[in-house]
Amino acid sequence: MFLEKFSRFVRRYHLVFRPAHKAAPTLPLFADDGEYSVLDALEKKRAAGTALITMRNKDVIELIKVQHFPEREVLALLFHRGSPDAADPIYRKRGDGGLTVRQAEKEDGEEQSVSAHLVISTRAIEEGRYDANLEEIPGINMSYVQQIIAQTLNDYLYDYEVGKRKIKTVQTRTIVKAEGIKSETIGNALKQGKIDFITFIKPAPAKYVDADGLWEPMNDVMRLKVKGKIEADDWQDKVTALVAEARADGWQDFNIEIDLGNKRSKTIALEREQEAKEILFVKSDEILLKNELSPCSVELQDEVIDRCIDLMRPEAIQ
Structure with a gap:
């Protein structure tokens, strides 16, 4: 699958966050500094360089950026997949002398990589349930993305209080589930x-x-x-x-x-x-972009985020 310069396909999901213990409060997507939240869990894991999974073929899928955009009411995550053993890409050219090919060469320490955005609405559909769009990129799918988020939240214990007369503080963790939205016939x-x-x-x-x-x-x-x-x-x-x-x-x-x-x-x-x-x-929805989008970036791309927000609006649902 080749990636186009001015378009991407995204798939719509509901992300559901539930506490492991029924009596515990649901972990919010974001909160004030020093308070528990999904954003805090992801950012701490990302900063430690451990928000990743390693595949059997040594490819690494890693969360490299997470940011809350209050004015857009979304949480945006950027994932990379790096493949140290991937073959260098080949470019072909047809000219007067016939067909020629050229192999791109990577330098020491480099690896072929792609990136994908996950955009999560911070407006809850119901408690703990949110609209989300994942950019479809070869090698990065929701199964892997959910695994990274799940590992992060499994390691992120938060306190809550139980009891009426004798109150005690206990800990729990959050479980995450991605549900594909059936929106096409x-x-x-x-x-x-x-x-x-x-x-x-x-x-x-x-x-x-x-x-x-x-x-x-x-x-x-x-x-x-x-x-x-x-x-x-x-x-x-x-x-x-x-x-x-x-x-x-x-x-x-x-x-x-x-x-x-x-x-x-x-x-x-x-x-x-x-x-x-x-x-x-x-189904997957195509988003059209005015600016050329690289197969891999280290920064969140505003245009991709905005197009995902458009898809999450009720009038965009088929």
């Missing part, structure tokens, strides 16, 4: 996109299993290429009829692969109770 996606494949899955027969347990059967998978056009207003009838016939033949699980355009695709699991209904799924 298959029908609407097919107005510009198309269904490329439908995948059937069922348990494989166990006839090749030996007594020593050397072989383990997994799943039978059949992938159908959609040759014709399935329209937005009749996809349910066509897919439901196909799935009903396939279920009668022993197939159990079904995935729909949709080409969304812009070199993007989405695989959606078709649950039994959804077969006759319109299906919502988590």
Whole structure:
């Protein structure tokens, strides 16, 4: 996946922060100096250089910047992924002499890197639940970002008081969960996109299993290429009829692969109770930028933050 200079895709989430003990107060996103908050936890971990995870291939994903913008009502985080063993990028050029390629060379101590913004609204939807947008960058996804935040908050103990007559002070920590916002329908996606494949899955027969347990059967998978056009207003009838016939033949699980355009695709699991209904799924939104955006920066980019804020406004939700 190549990153464009003047556009990015972002994915919308709800970030949910809950105390580990039900009786404890919810940790606020920000607070006055010296008071407990998510911002304080992140900033302390970032300043110590420990707000990171190391991958098996030695890549490092790290929180390198966190800032509260009171006037914009957001908390913005910037993550890097550095890859010390990544191959240097190649640039090609077509000229009168034919096609040539040039390899960029890195200096000692450098590593190929990308960055991604996470923008969190400080206006709570309900206690502990906030809108958030994550910039989609190869190698940086919400699974890794949530892991870094979760590790940070797990190490950040805060005090609260319990009891009525005999009050005592105890400690707890915060648990974080990211929930993708389902804001797009298959029908609407097919107005510009198309269904490329439908995948059937069922348990494989166990006839090749030996007594020593050397072989383990997994799943039978059949992938159908959609040759014709399935329209937005009749996809349910066509897919439901196909799935009903396939279920009668022993197939159990079904995935729909949709080409969304812009070199993007989405695989959606078709649950039994959804077969006759319109299906919502988590989509990515494109943001257009006036200024060129580097694949990696060490500072938070105002334009990215502002476009994310636009997406979090109620009128931007499909």
